[in-house]
Amino acid sequence: MTPPDTLQFSYRALRAYPGRTALILLAMCIGVAAIILLTSLGEGARLYVISQFQGLGSNLLIVLPGRSETTGGAPPLLGTTPRDLTLDDAIALYRSPAIKEVAPIIVGAAPVAYGSLEREVTIMGSTPALLSARQLTLASGQSLPDTNPRVAAAVCLLGETVWKELFASRNALGEWVRIGQTRYRVIGVLAGKGQSLGMDMSDMVIIPVASARNLFNAPSLFRIIVTAQGQEQLAQARRDVETIIRQRHDGEDDITVIAQDSLIGTFDNILSALTWALGGIAAISLVVAGILIMNVMLVAVSQRKAEIGLLKALGAPTTQVLRLFLTEATLLASAGGFIGLLLGLGGVFALNQLLTDFSVQPPWWAVIASVVVTFLTGLLFGSIPARQAARLDPVAALSGR
Amino acid sequence: MSSDPFIRLREVCRNFQVGDETVHALDHVTLDIQAGNYISVMGPSGSGKSTLLNMLGLLDQTDAGSYQLAGRELTTLAEEARAQVRREKIGFIFQSFHLIPRLTAAENVELPLVLAGMPASERRAKVQQVLQGLGLQERADHRPAQLSGGQQQRVAIARATILQAPLLLADEPTGNLDSHSSADVIRILEELNAQGITLIVVTHDTNIGGRARRRIRMVDGKVVKDET
Ligand SMILES: Nc1ncnc2c1ncn2[C@@H]1O[C@H](COP(=O)(O)OP(=O)(O)OP(=O)(O)O)[C@@H](O)[C@H]1O
Ligand SMILES: [Mg+2]
Numbered sequence: 001m002t003p004p005d006t007l008q009f010s011y012r013a014l015r016a017y018p019g020r021t022a023l024i025l026l027a028m029c030i031g032v033a034a035i036i037l038l039t040s041l042g043e044g045a046r047l048y049v050i051s052q053f054q055g056l057g058s059n060l061l062i063v064l065p066g067r068s069e070t071t072g073g074a075p076p077l078l079g080t081t082p083r084d085l086t087l088d089d090a091i092a093l094y095r096s097p098a099i100k101e102v103a104p105i106i107v108g109a110a111p112v113a114y115g116s117l118e119r120e121v122t123i124m125g126s127t128p129a130l131l132s133a134r135q136l137t138l139a140s141g142q143s144l145p146d147t148n149p150r151v152a153a154a155v156c157l158l159g160e161t162v163w164k165e166l167f168a169s170r171n172a173l174g175e176w177v178r179i180g181q182t183r184y185r186v187i188g189v190l191a192g193k194g195q196s197l198g199m200d201m202s203d204m205v206i207i208p209v210a211s212a213r214n215l216f217n218a219p220s221l222f223r224i225i226v227t228a229q230g231q232e233q234l235a236q237a238r239r240d241v242e243t244i245i246r247q248r249h250d251g252e253d254d255i256t257v258i259a260q261d262s263l264i265g266t267f268d269n270i271l272s273a274l275t276w277a278l279g280g281i282a283a284i285s286l287v288v289a290g291i292l293i294m295n296v297m298l299v300a301v302s303q304r305k306a307e308i309g310l311l312k313a314l315g316a317p318t319t320q321v322l323r324l325f326l327t328e329a330t331l332l333a334s335a336g337g338f339i340g341l342l343l344g345l346g347g348v349f350a351l352n353q354l355l356t357d358f359s360v361q362p363p364w365w366a367v368i369a370s371v372v373v374t375f376l377t378g379l380l381f382g383s384i385p386a387r388q389a390a391r392l393d394p395v396a397a398l399s400g401r
Numbered sequence: 402m403s404s405d406p407f408i409r410l411r412e413v414c415r416n417f418q419v420g421d422e423t424v425h426a427l428d429h430v431t432l433d434i435q436a437g438n439y440i441s442v443m444g445p446s447g448s449g450k451s452t453l454l455n456m457l458g459l460l461d462q463t464d465a466g467s468y469q470l471a472g473r474e475l476t477t478l479a480e481e482a483r484a485q486v487r488r489e490k491i492g493f494i495f496q497s498f499h500l501i502p503r504l505t506a507a508e509n510v511e512l513p514l515v516l517a518g519m520p521a522s523e524r525r526a527k528v529q530q531v532l533q534g535l536g537l538q539e540r541a542d543h544r545p546a547q548l549s550g551g552q553q554q555r556v557a558i559a560r561a562t563i564l565q566a567p568l569l570l571a572d573e574p575t576g577n578l579d580s581h582s583s584a585d586v587i588r589i590l591e592e593l594n595a596q597g598i599t600l601i602v603v604t605h606d607t608n609i610g611g612r613a614r615r616r617i618r619m620v621d622g623k624v625v626k627d628e629t
Contacts, residue, residue, distance in 0.1 A: 313458065319481070
């Protein structure tokens with residue numbers, strides 16, 4: 001029996017039992033569609049996070065107070081309470097030739113008022129270096145004064161959202177807003193920029209770091225963002241940061257320095273693993289579909305005993321009978337898988353229409369794997385019924401026993 | 402005997418274990434059958450007629466003895482080789498026709514050619530020719546369920562003979578047919594025999610059995626009468 005004839009014969013057999021065939025197609029199809037959709041969501045999340053970090057600017061180091069376990073050091077034990085990072089620590093970092101800019105950051109929330117309008121807004125205290133580090137641009141006006149960061153100044157930059165809400169998009173430059181108890185003059189408005197690292201950069205107000213220290217009455221920094229001179233100087237900058245702070249903190253290594261790259265790498269790994277896990281969970285449904293195929297094929301074998309006996313009487317070798325039933329199972333599984341693939345990709349397309357700032361896309365390996373796995377599922381779960389068919393005794397099979 | 406027999410059985414046994422009891426379905430059967438002969442096998446129910454036919458058709462095994470077909474020992478063949486002998490040398494006709502219901506008459510007839518791996522282009526003409534010879538050309542595209550019993554059995558005969566197997570085995574071929582269709586089927590089988598095919602018919606019908614050139618009677622797995 002030639003392969004096209006085998007395929008044709010199996011196809012006709014499947015067509016003869018439409019209900020059963022449809023059931024398996026559905027099960028297979030749901031399994032594959034689930035794999036495609038879930039892995040697409042995982043992959044979408046991964047790409048989303050990476051894009052968030054990339055909005056951060058390159059050659060960045062983030063300096064956090066306290067020793068973090070993730071970098072491999074010992075966690076703070078008794079007696080080694082980490083020191084806070086101070087503005088003087090940040091200024092000291094300028095001693096390193098590898099470092100281009102240093103942006104000390106204090107974050108807090110305070111009511112911001114203009115006229116009769118008042119709103120609780122995130123306040124960021126920093127220096128002009130923040131704008132280049134986080135790749136913020138001004139829509140109008142000018143940046144914070146580039147003077148001694150220890151000196152407070154009653155000036156502020158408004159995020160786009162804050163400006164729209166307080167000023168109803170009218171000119172704000174030169175106007176005075178009240179932040180907490182103090183009046184600040186608006187010297188610039190930031191151009192719109194979306195989310196970055198979970199912080200809405202347009203829904204905030206930026207003031208000089210010394211002013212924020214007074215406003216929140218807090219001497220310590222939230223973190224320091226350091227920009228290296230270039231990609232090659234990043235490692236040197238990191239060593240310098242660690243040495244300078246250690247010197248200033250009585251020889252204690254009580255800070256954590258995160259390079260943007262390694263951060264992306266970590267998230268990348270975590271979210272890739274998540275995607276694989278989601279794919280794996282969805283693959284369980286393929287096993288269920290496989291078991292369904294096996295059961296249905298077992299029923300088919302017992303219902304078609306007479307046919308199998310006849311094929312043997314006509315001189316079909318056992319291997320041919322085996323091949324016929326295996327072909328049926330893999331044909332079913334592959335067809336179901338193919339429909340599921342189309343359905344899954346359709347679902348991805350629909351999701352992308354619904355979600356605007358989150359793009360979902362199936363990872364290439366999931367597409368290939370789902371095709372291969374459906375084929376193997378048919379082969380694997382079809383082999384037991386096919387073997388049973390091939391082993392039937394022709395006389396018993398012909399009499400329906 | 403002047404020439405070697407086409408079928409040569411020596412002391413063939415086939416036993417079935419039913420509970421504690423051993424049923425001797427074939428009990429030391431020795432037979433020689435010449436090529437082109439027309440044989441009927443009769444006997445009471447359970448006497449081993451079907452078992453004999455299945456054994457001759459290589460659908461069933463032997464437990465002892467020797468079976469030679471055209472000078473070749475078959476009891477020692479492996480399964481694949483037995484399948485090949487079935488395909489090339491033996492045609493089967495059953496009481497209940499055993500047509501595949503989802504296939505048309507023509508496709509059922511075509512099946513042995515498909516199994517033999519014949520290209521589709523050659524198959525069509527051959528099927529056409531065989532169906533025509535049996536007066537079934539009008540029914541080629543009908544499913545078995547749309548055919549009468551007599552028509553179904555004729556399709557089965559077409560299927561059994563399309564590869565020109567030299568041996569045709571029929572197990573109660575008229576058992577499910579009315580007398581008119583029975584006569585039809587027997588006439589076709591006898592025509593095939595006249596063209597040289599070796600025909601062995603198992604039947605309960607004494608009229609049919611009596612027409613054969615050689616009449617074998619079985620009881621309890623043994624050949625008790627053998628008349629020519
Ligand atoms: N697979 C089997 N298992 C057990 N016993 C069997 C089997 N096949 C046949 N037999 C027994 O072997 C004996 C011969 O059976 P066989 O079918 O050859 O009879 P038969 O002559 O064809 O009868 P009938 O005219 O009713 O068709 C019977 O006693 C039967 O019960
Ligand atoms: Mg019988």
